[in-house]
Amino acid sequence: MEVFRDKSPPLNEGVAPDTKDVRAALQRLVRSSTFAGSQRLQDFLVYVVEESLNGRADEIRAKTIAMDVYGGTVAEMARRENVVRVDAGRLRRKLAEYYAEDGRDEGTVFDLPKGGYAPQISIKPLGRSKTELRERQNKSRTWPRPFIVIAGIFVLVCFATVFVLVSTKEKVPASLPIDGLSRDERGAIFDASPMRLQAVNLANSGRDLIFPALELARLNAALTIFKAAIESDDSYFGGHAGAAQVASTISLLTSDTDLSRDMLRYADTQASRAIDLAPESGWSQSAKAWVEFTKGNWPEAVKFSYRAQRLAPNDVHVLEFVSLILLYSGSFEQVVEISEETLSEVVLDRGYVFQNAMGSAKFHLKDFEGAVSAFKQVTEKGGPVGPVSVAYLMAAHQMLGNESKAKSLSEKLSREWPDSRVDLLFQRLFENPKYGVELGDAMKRAGWKPKG
Structure with a gap:
């Protein structure tokens, strides 16, 4: 186990962290609100810390964690390692969230450096007595003026740096328009063509x-809007990318064979048009991905899908379709x-479908x-709610043994x-139908009875 200390000297300088203190800090962490509901992550951290405390840090591998924490057969190990x-x-x-909130006053800090699974445990110089703090404060009053000036400048520089970093971070999120304009x-765009701007606005409303x-009523409304965007420009x-996504979805859901065939043909044409116009757009690529998925071309x-995600990693509407395709492929x-x-x-x-897919x-x-x-x-967060999310919630509660909650959702x-026949x-x-069967079985154990 590697022990790292802050540059400022802690009270127990030169002393390795006490095993009892490490385990006590670990228990506080796993029982915190940050880790509530994350049993697998709790088990993961407890395992790697205990292995380190027992002198086996160098032996921790993805395979050992998969075997000792997650279990399963030998044939499942490759998937478990992923x-x-x-x-x-x-x-x-x-861990970063915990030490920013619940664990901000913790003296023992756990970290999991990238590139490995052996934890690092560091000791922060916390817990000084009030007497010592007063002594430090008194000493600070006797600091020479030049030092105070330098320290003040340093604080201002740090503050400015933090401000810039925070400001930069806040410019990335969804406060930006979804189209990125x-x-x-x-x-x-308006100066060049008001009709073009109208098409942009319509298309983003349709998404x-x-x-x-x-x-289906909602999908038909969306398709009408995308067609209006195409007519505008x-x-x-x-407009073409959105129309392709909606038409493909209708093709998947309708029981009318002729309508399904016509919608898929139309979707294929619109996706190709979107790719021709803007191959560099994540939206165009995700529309093409959805059409290929509808055709069964996995x-x-x-x-x-992966190309769309790389091109537009922060476009939540792109991620909605990407996550669904990866979900149905079993990834x-x-x-x-x-x-x-x-x-x-x-x-x-607000909430988005990619979170439901997660x-x-x-x-x-x-x-x-x-x-x-x-x-x-x-x-x-006001995200999409429908029979799919209710079905999965019901099934998850059933698997957790929360039978009354599962039964309530079933009703x-x-x-x-x-x-609804979500099952x-x-x-x-799903590319592999067993996942649909898996969901349906859990739903039925919760008391849900399919109609017909």
């Missing part, structure tokens, strides 16, 4: 109507990793507490969406 890598990133973010850019996607890619759908760890990375970098004004992915990764937490956050699903829909959407 989960370990994703959870390591989640744990690092949780500044006021000057919008003004320039907000796509989800919840199971509401056929050379603007956004390799192409996944390829275009659950990637869904969680991309979604949590976005949440750590972008401040959202909750679904966590359910299939057996992180049922994480699934409940994800869906709860979307609901509290709500049957009452408010009596004709059959997901057997059709």
Whole structure:
């Protein structure tokens, strides 16, 4: 176990952290509100710390964590190791959150450096007596004036640096328009063509109507708006990209075979047009990905999805379609990793479908507490709510043993969406139908009875 100290000398300088103190600090951490509902991350951290305390830090590998913490058969180890890598990133973010909030006064600090799984444990010089603090304050009054001036300048520089960093961070999040256009850019578009700006505005309004996607009336309204954007300016890619996404979704959901075929053909044409107009746009690429997914072309759908995410990592509407395609392809760890990375970098004004997809992915990764937490956050932030989110919440509570809560959600699903067959829909959407069966079985154990 490596021990790191702050440059300012702590009271116990030269003394290794006491094992009892480390374990006590660890217990305070895992019982904190920051780590509440994250049992797997708690187990992860406890395991690596205990291994380090027992002199086995050099032996900690993704494979050992997968075997000792997550369990499973030998055949599942490769997949479990991917989960370990994703959870390591989640744990690092949780630790940063903890020491910024619940653990800000902690003297023992845990860290998980990138590139490995052995923890670092550092001792902060906290807990000084009031007498010592008074002595330090008295000494500070006797500091020579030049030192005070230098110290004052240093503080001002630090303050300015923090201000710049915070200001920069606040410029990235979702306070920016979703299309990424500044006021000057919008003004320039208007000067060139008011109809072009109208197309931009219409297309971005349509994006907000796509989800919840199971509401066909909502989808038809969105398609009408995207068609209006195309009529306003056929050379603007956004109208074509949005129309492709909506038409593909209608093709997936309708029971009318002829309508499904026509919608998919139209979607394919619109996606190709969007790519021709703006191949560098994440929106164009995500539209192409969604059309390929609807056609059942999984390799192409996944390829275009990753490209869309790389091109537009902070466009939440792009991420909605990317996360759904990765979810249905069974790439659950990637869904969680991309979604949590976005949440750590972008401040959202409301909930979005990619957070629901993250909750679904966590359910299939057996992180049922994480699934409940994800869906709860979307609901509290006014995100999309429908039979899919209710079904997953019901199933997750059932798997956690919260049978009364699961039964209550089952009754709500049957009452408010009596004709919904989420179980059959997901057997059709997933590349591997077993995940739809897995969800349906948990729903039925919660008391849900499909109609018909």
